[in-house]
Amino acid sequence: MRNLMALTWRLLRGGGRRGLLGSSLTVAAVAVSTTLLIFAVAVNFAFAGRAGREAWRSPVPAGGTARAIEAVQADLVRGRLVTVVHVAVLVPGIAPPPGLTRLPGPGEVAMSPALAAIANLPELVGRFPRTVAGTVGDAGLIHPGELVAVVGHAPADPVMSGRGTAGHRPGAPATRVAGFEGATTPDAGAYSALAAVASVFMVVPLLVFGGAAARLTVARRDRRLASLRLVGATPGQVVVMTVAEAVITAFGGAVLGLVLYAAASPPLTRVEIAGGPWFVADLWPGVLPLAAVLLAVPLLVGVSAVAGLRRIVVSPLGVAKRETPPAMRFVRVTGLLVALALVPTLGFGARVGVVVAVLGLAFLSLNLVGPWVVALVGRVTVRAARGPASLLAGRRLVDDPRSAWRTVSGVALTGFVAGFVGLLAPSSSLSAQDDVVASWLLRDIRTGTLIVLVVSFLVAIVSAGITAASSVLDRRQTYALLRLAGTPLEVLDRARRLETLVPLTVMGGGSILTGAICATPFAKVGVSSTGAITLLVCVVAGFAGVVGAGALSRPLLRSVATDPAPRPD
Structure with missing residues (x-):
């Protein structure tokens, strides 16, 4: 060893x-x-x-002895959400919520640092008690800069009995709780x-x-x-x-x-x-x-x-x-067909685990189908070849479809993502709702869509560039011999581009269609022109990224193709 x-x-x-x-x-x-x-x-x-x-801000009713009362209200101040948690202690000794060292007593308040910094705004003056009992630390905040206040009350105060909430946005009604674990x-x-x-x-x-x-x-x-x-x-x-x-x-x-x-x-x-x-x-x-x-x-x-x-x-x-290795078999398509057959069972009523499993199966199946489709495309390209570049590209696709698929797999799989999220991109009209939290969700869906697409395209373009350079190194002896035999460098480079763009066009379109099919059970989120624009941008960026990544390895192709003494490793 x-x-x-x-x-x-x-x-x-x-x-x-x-x-x-x-x-x-x-x-x-x-x-x-x-x-x-x-x-x-x-x-x-x-x-x-x-x-x-x-x-801790989502109170759970006490199953036995109640030790405190908790009510939650939310309001907007200059476009920012302010969360106010009202608490009243029924049994002394109850542990405070996360981020607090102790519960504020009646007439006391604990604020997050961000809220304390703007407490003098006219909209907030008089809203909270003057006695500050402490600070709501990071352990009790959703994100940095969140505006949160915890106000102490006596159990008999109106807000602790469910009254006195007029004018505030919905939160959690007054609830008798055993602790502040929440849900x-x-x-x-x-x-x-x-x-x-x-x-x-x-x-x-x-x-x-x-x-x-x-x-x-x-x-x-x-x-x-x-x-x-x-x-x-x-x-x-x-x-x-x-x-x-x-x-x-x-x-x-x-x-x-x-x-x-x-x-x-x-x-x-x-x-x-x-x-x-x-x-x-x-x-x-x-x-x-x-x-x-x-x-x-x-x-x-x-x-x-x-x-x-x-x-x-x-x-x-x-x-x-x-x-040349043996041709791949049609059995590779089976997994994708099974995944597509399960798509109608999805939707907003389906469990998250089931949705993830079906989408993951479809996604992985595309990777298995890819080389089989590339080999099929290669045979068609060889039969339809009208010049040396297309003939070389087609023969290469037939000889090593896995290698060709590795070059385009990133963008092809990104096409699935674009087809799925592009169809579901929420329209701008849906985000103009009164509830600032349904608005955040729709805006965040767009942000998440953008992040997923950026990550996917980053993987795709880097993958295309690295695998294109690797492919040139793999075939450096073949390129050098073809160059010595008189094949122009332009023909070799054009064959290399066709070897990428032809399967990319076929598999990219197929992946986008597959993603759109998988998105149909969720289409009631809303379909708008934003989805079509997203899809178009994805297609253009994908092709441009692969072409650009391939162009970066052109100097490497020139180097290996002009090697006067090709030799095996």
């Missing part, structure tokens, strides 16, 4: 400048995946944390459900991208491992070497991704959801979730690398001779 690890490390270090470039591409891909994966995980913990800090509010539950769905839209492309990172520069590594297999290496030794190489590079990328996320966290806290920004601690899911991500990403990359070893173990000579 020690000798195998030493050989793996030597091969990893001794790959030369282009071998180092290939490993660097893998590290970069894993780093981006890890950064965004941590963000997708942290979003759920962040909303759960907010729900926990808000719960999750409906709004908090809605945000948590939307965060779970958004996580599916972000996590699935990241998992696909992370798995694809294990197959970057696949031809170089496969030929090298096939050579070792032919000279006597056992299947077990080949697997160990592959896992070791993949895990070493992936772990380095995962650590780099954690560093990038730490750098990105402060700006992310400024994104306002549900009326305010975030505490820094909200965006850190904890030691165990972070450790799980840092372990899961290298494991995923290692498993994906091993999954591609079947041909090397079974037919190393075929790999060394670069024979």
